[in-house]
Structure formats: C-alpha cells, structure tokens
Amino acid sequence: xxxxxxxxxxxxxxxxxxxxxxxxxxxxxxxxxxxxxxxxxxxxxxxxxxxxxxxxxxxxxxxxxxxxxxxxxxxxxxxxxxxxxxxxxxxxxxxxxxxxxxxxxxxxxxxxxxxxxxxxxxxxxxxxxxxxxxxxxxxxxxxxxxxxxxxxxxxxxxxxxxxxxxxxxxxxxxxxxxxxxxxxxxxxxxxxxxxxxxxxxxxxxxxxxxxxxxxxxxxxxxxxxxxxxxxxxxxxxxxxxxxxxxxxxxxxxxxxxxxxxxxxxxxxxxx
Amino acid sequence: xxxxxxxxxxxxxxxxxxxxxxxxxxxxxxxxxxxxxxxxxxxxxxxxxxxxxxxxxxxxxxxxxxxxxxxxxxxxxxxxxxxxxxxxxxxxxxxxxxxxxxxxxxxxxxxxxxxxxxxxxxxxxxxxxxxxxxxxxxxxxxxxxxxxxxxxxxxxxxxxxxxxxxxxxxxxxxxxxxxxxxxxxxxxxxxxxxxxxxxxxxxxxxxxxxxxxxxxxxxxxxxxxxxxxxxxxxxxxxxxxxxxxxxxxxxxxxxxxxxxxxxxxxxxxxxxxxxxxxxxxxxxxxxxxxxxxxxxxxxxxxxxxxxxxxxxxxxxxxxxxxxxxxxxxxxxxxxxxxxxxxxxxxxxxxxxxxxxxxxxxxxxxxxxxxxxxxxxxxxxxxxxxxxxxxxxxxxxxxxxxxxx
Numbered sequence: 001x002x003x004x005x006x007x008x009x010x011x012x013x014x015x016x017x018x019x020x021x022x023x024x025x026x027x028x029x030x031x032x033x034x035x036x037x038x039x040x041x042x043x044x045x046x047x048x049x050x051x052x053x054x055x056x057x058x059x060x061x062x063x064x065x066x067x068x069x070x071x072x073x074x075x076x077x078x079x080x081x082x083x084x085x086x087x088x089x090x091x092x093x094x095x096x097x098x099x100x101x102x103x104x105x106x107x108x109x110x111x112x113x114x115x116x117x118x119x120x121x122x123x124x125x126x127x128x129x130x131x132x133x134x135x136x137x138x139x140x141x142x143x144x145x146x147x148x149x150x151x152x153x154x155x156x157x158x159x160x161x162x163x164x165x166x167x168x169x170x171x172x173x174x175x176x177x178x179x180x181x182x183x184x185x186x187x188x189x190x191x192x193x194x195x196x197x198x199x200x201x202x203x204x205x206x207x208x209x210x211x212x213x214x215x216x217x218x219x220x221x222x223x224x225x226x227x228x229x230x231x232x233x234x235x236x237x238x239x240x241x242x243x244x245x246x247x248x249x250x251x252x253x254x255x256x257x258x259x260x261x262x263x264x265x266x267x268x269x270x271x
Numbered sequence: 272x273x274x275x276x277x278x279x280x281x282x283x284x285x286x287x288x289x290x291x292x293x294x295x296x297x298x299x300x301x302x303x304x305x306x307x308x309x310x311x312x313x314x315x316x317x318x319x320x321x322x323x324x325x326x327x328x329x330x331x332x333x334x335x336x337x338x339x340x341x342x343x344x345x346x347x348x349x350x351x352x353x354x355x356x357x358x359x360x361x362x363x364x365x366x367x368x369x370x371x372x373x374x375x376x377x378x379x380x381x382x383x384x385x386x387x388x389x390x391x392x393x394x395x396x397x398x399x400x401x402x403x404x405x406x407x408x409x410x411x412x413x414x415x416x417x418x419x420x421x422x423x424x425x426x427x428x429x430x431x432x433x434x435x436x437x438x439x440x441x442x443x444x445x446x447x448x449x450x451x452x453x454x455x456x457x458x459x460x461x462x463x464x465x466x467x468x469x470x471x472x473x474x475x476x477x478x479x480x481x482x483x484x485x486x487x488x489x490x491x492x493x494x495x496x497x498x499x500x501x502x503x504x505x506x507x508x509x510x511x512x513x514x515x516x517x518x519x520x521x522x523x524x525x526x527x528x529x530x531x532x533x534x535x536x537x538x539x540x541x542x543x544x545x546x547x548x549x550x551x552x553x554x555x556x557x558x559x560x561x562x563x564x565x566x567x568x569x570x571x572x573x574x575x576x577x578x579x580x581x582x583x584x585x586x587x588x589x590x591x592x593x594x595x596x597x598x599x600x601x602x603x604x605x606x607x608x609x610x611x612x613x614x615x616x617x618x619x620x621x622x623x624x625x626x627x628x629x630x631x632x633x634x635x636x637x638x639x640x641x642x643x644x645x646x647x648x649x650x651x652x653x654x655x656x657x658x659x660x661x662x663x664x665x666x667x668x669x670x671x672x673x674x675x
Binding site for chain 2: 053054055056057058059061062065072075077078102103104105106107108109129130131132134135152153154155156157158159162166177180181182185
C-alpha cells in the first residue's frame with residue numbers, strides 16, 4: 001500500500017481531514033526546503049506537495065510564479081528535488097510526498113528516468129498540472145509500475161462525463177480546483193464547492209481534496225465540512241516571499257499558518 | 272500519388288501530429304477546448320460558414336493578395352525568378368488577419384463578448400483588435416514588455432482600435448510570456464472570453480484551425496502560379512516563428528512532392544552563439560509548452576530558454592507541432608537566417624523593389640538570396656511576404672543610429 005493510501009485510511013479511521021501544504025522546492029534557497037518540510041509535518045501536515053520550479057508556470061498566479069523565479073535563481077532542478085526528498089526520508093518515513101509541476105522538466109530527463117529516481121528518493125505521487133488523463137497514456141503506466149500515484153485535477157468546468165474518465169485514471173486523491181483561475185487568485189465559495197463534490201462522490205472512492213483559495217483556518221474549516229482534505233499553497237508561499245530576506249523565520253511562519261488550519265479542521269469532528 | 276498524402280489527414284482525433292501537438296493544459300480549460308473543437312468541426316465544412324469567411328476575406332481583407340514577380344530583385348540575385356506572395360497588402364498589413372477573421376466568426380457563434388490575444392510583433396494584436404472593433408467585442412491584448420517597447424507603433428494602433436494592451440513583465444518579457452499571461456486570463460475568465468491564438472501552436476484544436484484559416488494563402492498562390500507561369504513553383508520560402516504564415520503557404524502544396532519547401536527560422540546572432548530563436552534548425556529537444564508537444568528550446572533542467580531575434584514576431588522558443596512533424600518526415604527543410612542577413616534583405620527589397628518587408632518576412636527573403644542564385648532562370652521561387660515593414664521603422668532607425 002502506497003503511503004498516500006495508508007495516510008487516508010488512517011485519517012478516515014480517525015474521522016479527520018487531510019491538511020496538505022504546498023511549497024515550491026528551493027524557495028527561497030535550496031538549503032531550507034527539507035527543514036520547511038519537517039516543520040510543516042510538526043504543525044500537522046498529513047501530506048506534502050513539493051512544487052517543481054518551472055520557467056513558465058501557466059496555471060499559477062504571481063505568488064507561485066515568483067517562488068519559481070526565486071528557486072530558479074539557484075538553478076533548482078528535479079535532481080535536487082530528489083535529493084531533498086531523500087534527505088527528508090532520513091527522518092520521516094511516513095509522511096507522503098507528492099511532486100507537483102509541469103511536464104517539460106520531467107520530459108527533459110525522460111519519463112522512465114524520472115519515475116525511477118522519484119521512487120528511489122521516496123516520492124509517493126506525481127501531479128502534472130498540464131497533463132490531463134488523455135495525454136497520460138505513456139506516463140501513467142510508467143508511474144504505476146514504480147508504485148507512484150498519478151494525481152489528477154478536476155475543475156468547476158469539468159463535465160460529469162469527463163470527471164468519470166479522470167476518476168478512472170486517478171490515484172491517491174482527487175485534487176478539486178475550487179476556482180476558475182490561477183493559484184492564489186481569490187477566496188473560494190464553499191457552497192459552490194460542496195455542490196461540485198457531491199456528484200464526484202458517486203463516481204469515485206478516491207479522497208476528494210480541495211485547493212485554490214484556502215487562506216486561513218476559517219476557509220479551511222468551511223471546505224473541510226465537505227472535503228476529505230484541504231490543500232494550501234499561495235497562503236504559505238506568500239509567507240516565504242515576505243521573509244525571503246530572513247529565511248530563518250520562515251519555518252515558524254509556516255507553522256503558524258498550518259497550526260491554525262489544523263486546529264480548525266480537527267474541531268470539525270467526523271464526517 | 273504523393274508520398275506525403277498521410278500528412279493531409281492530420282491531426283488525429285486527439286490533436287496529435289505524430290508525436291507532437293496534443294492538449295497539454297490544466298483541467299479548467301479542457302471544456303473550453305472541447306467546446307471550441309465541437310463548434311469548429313461543425314462549421315468547417317458548412318457552406319454558409321465558409322461563404323461568410325470568404326466574403327470577409329474578399330471585402331474586408333482585400334483578398335486575393337497578388338503574386339508579384341520581383342523582376343528587378345530576381346535579376347540582381349541572378350538565378351531563379353522570385354515571386355512574392357503579397358500578404359503585406361492585406362488589411363492591417365500581414366497574413367495574421369486571415370486567422371483573426373476566422374476565429375472572430377467562431378467567437379461570434381460562441382456568443383462570448385470578450386476576446387483576448389497574445390502578440391509578439393503586434394501584428395496579431397492589431398489584427399485581433401481590428402476584428403474586435405468591427406464586431407463590437409471587448410478586446411485585451413497581452414504583449415511582452417520588451418516587445419511593447421520595440422513595437423510602439425503597433426501598440427498605439429491597438430489602443431486606437433479600442434483594445435487594452437497589457438504589458439507582461441514576467442519571465443523574458445516577450446511572446447512566450449505574453450502567451451502564459453493570456454492563458455492565465457483565459458483560465459480565469461473562460462465563461463465569457465474567447466482566446467484568439469495567433470499562431471499554429473497552442474492546445475488542440477488551435478494548430479489545426481489557425482492552419483485552416485491561413486491556408487487561403489497557399490491555395491491562392493498555387494492557383495496564381497499556374498496563371499502566372501503555367502506550372503507549380505519549384506520552391507516555397509516562408510519565415511517560421513510559431514509558423515502560421517509558413518503553414519498557410521505550405522499546406523496546400525504538401526502533396527506536390529516536386530515543390531521543395533524552406534522554413535526560415537530566426538538565427539539571431541547565429542545558431543552557434545546560442546542567441547537565436549530556431550528550435551527546428553538547431554535541433555532543440557522535444558518538449559511541452561503552451562499546450563502542445565514540439566521542438567522546444569530548453570536547458571538540461573527543462574527550463575525554457577531565453578531566445579533572441581531582431582524580430583519580435585519570431586522571438587519564440589517553440590514552434591507549431593505540425594512543423595515539428597514536417598521536419599521529422601523531411602517534407603520541409605528548416606534553415607535559419609541571422610539578424611545581419613535579415614537586415615540586408617530588408618534594405619535590399621526596399622531599395623530595389625520599393626517594398627518594405629516586415630523584419631519577420633525579411634528572414635524568408637534572406638534565404639531567397641541564398642537559394643535563387645543556385646537555380647536556373649527557368650525556375651520559380653515563391654516567397655511569402657507575410658507582412659509589411661512599417662512597424663519596424665523605429666527598430667531599423669535605431670540600428671542606423673537615428674532617433675525618430
């Protein structure tokens with residue numbers, strides 16, 4: 001059983017929601033990332049999403065674009081991400097790690113080489129933003145053969161028919177994009193999210209996690225009422241940006257944001 | 272029977288040209304692309320739609336554009352006869368309007384009140400602003416901040432036409448970043464916005480429909496060749512950035528095996544310097560950007576490379592996926608012309624024929640200067656003069672040390 005499945009099984013048994021933070025690897029500099037990962041776990045994170053820096057992050061708003069730019073100043077590449085995950089695993093063998101990014105850096109090193117190295121480093125899942133299931137014929141089986149989960153997005157604009165296809169391909173969890181727009185754009189509408197998640201429940205047993213527009217404990221709790229997990233990215237990355245000149249402060253800042261969300265989610269009780 | 276007939280049956284149902292093309296977008300856009308594909312497939316063979324398109328091309332754009340024998344220049348080059356397909360004479364001054372007329376008709380059918388576009392040299396932005404003005408649509412054009420500076424005239428033209436030009440400060444501040452920002456806008460405003468992509472790249476169905484709308488160039492050129500010199504041309508030459516004008520000229524000749532084709536990329540300071548925008552002729556790796564797989568200039572970490580070209584319209588690290596396949600199967604020869612050769616061709620055509628070409632089109636002319644002397648006087652070369660050079664006057668003046 002993949003670490004992601006194990007984690008959701010344990011959360012379900014406890015009646016708790018998953019808290020899934022996203023940060024861009026290498027932001028503000030590569031030496032800090034592993035420390036941030038441990039700090040986020042200490043603050044209650046269940047699964048970590050690690051962003052792969054890319055020069056052209058088309059689905060991301062300014063906050064994560066700038067995070068990519070800060071990381072790319074240090075020429076952070078996939079090979080460095082694998083090293084980070086390997087180092088993280090020395091102290092943490094349980095928390096699932098998902099790599100999230102765009103297809104080009106992956107294709108550049110080759111799909112097989114990527115999957116081999118990711119699995120060897122201790123990665124558990126891969127979310128490629130610009131690769132819908134229709135284009136995953138080749139990559140999907142390569143990941144599966146190494147026990148890596150292919151995680152896909154579902155959007156407010158996804159038809160029920162398409163959602164069924166995505167659910168059939170998806171593993172680990174389903175990432176529901178709560179907003180039309182780029183990351184960090186606005187605050188989500190919890191009622192609208194609820195109305196979209198209900199039909200998805202009929203299609204899949206996969207845990208439904210919601211991202212885009214979750215900023216604080218209150219918005220996390222609202223989503224937590226209907227979802228199995230909440231994903232928070234820009235709210236954390238903006239703390240990194242604000243403290244990029246004093247990076248020793250960042251781990252503490254990330255913990256403050258996540259602890260508030262953890263508390264709010266745990267106050268909800270079982271589904 | 273042509274050995275290239277299979278090429279006319281592409282893309283496949285999922286928008287692939289062999290290993291290239293496809294639809295690599297975030298999920299939010301999938302439904303809009305599905306919709307666009309359905310709309311276009313239902314209209315592409317609809318005689319009423321085609322008639323409306325043809326009417327606009329004739330009465331608004333001014334088609335057909337002439338096939339002009341550049342007699343004096345041919346004599347100077349000493350060899351084949353060079354013919355210019357005069358897309359510079361179209362309304363708005365370039366081939367770009369063929370596609371924006373077509374996509375504007377699709378936007379009208381879709382009922383969306385707002386159009387957006389990306390632009391490099393500004394020709395596609397102007398063509399989009401023009402059709403938006405005509406149809407009363409709200410129009411926003413994304414343009415790299417560096418291009419806003421070097422193409423000031425087109426920026427002001429767009430503003431006069433009522434478009435809002437948004438300078439893009441991210442990344443390399445050129446065409447690729449403008450396209451990133453347009454995609455971000457589209458994903459946010461997808462309910463009320465039609466994205467008019469300006470080249471034969473982007474996610475399926477864009478490469479196909481931009482090709483189809485521009486293919487009028489090649490259909491006319493083929494017919495005019497028989498009218499003017501009684502046979503098919505021996506060679507076609509067109510510049511390639513994303514590749515829409517080359518695609519438009521080449522596509523109707525794909526099955527004419529005896530017609531040799533040359534796509535001329537931006538060699539910048541020279542391929543060997545790395546400062547260029549020539550993914551095909553430099554044999555860049557395959558990659559994925561802006562919704563399609565293609566040849567893509569990127570570093571070993573998969574980060575998209577900075578490009579360089581004297582012409583904003585060719586300053587792009589990728590290329591349309593159908594060109595990528597045509598390179599692999601050997602249908603088209605892709606070569607590069609360096610900035611200095613381009614400027615020389617620009618000046619030469621202006622002096623000798625009284626035609627000022629766009630710096631983009633001057634890449635094709637620079638290669639005609641190489642090819643024509645190698646062929647006999649009974650041979651015919653058709654060069655796509657894809658746009659006029661008025662917009663480049665400031666760039667050329669600056670190189671001459673003159674401040675206008």
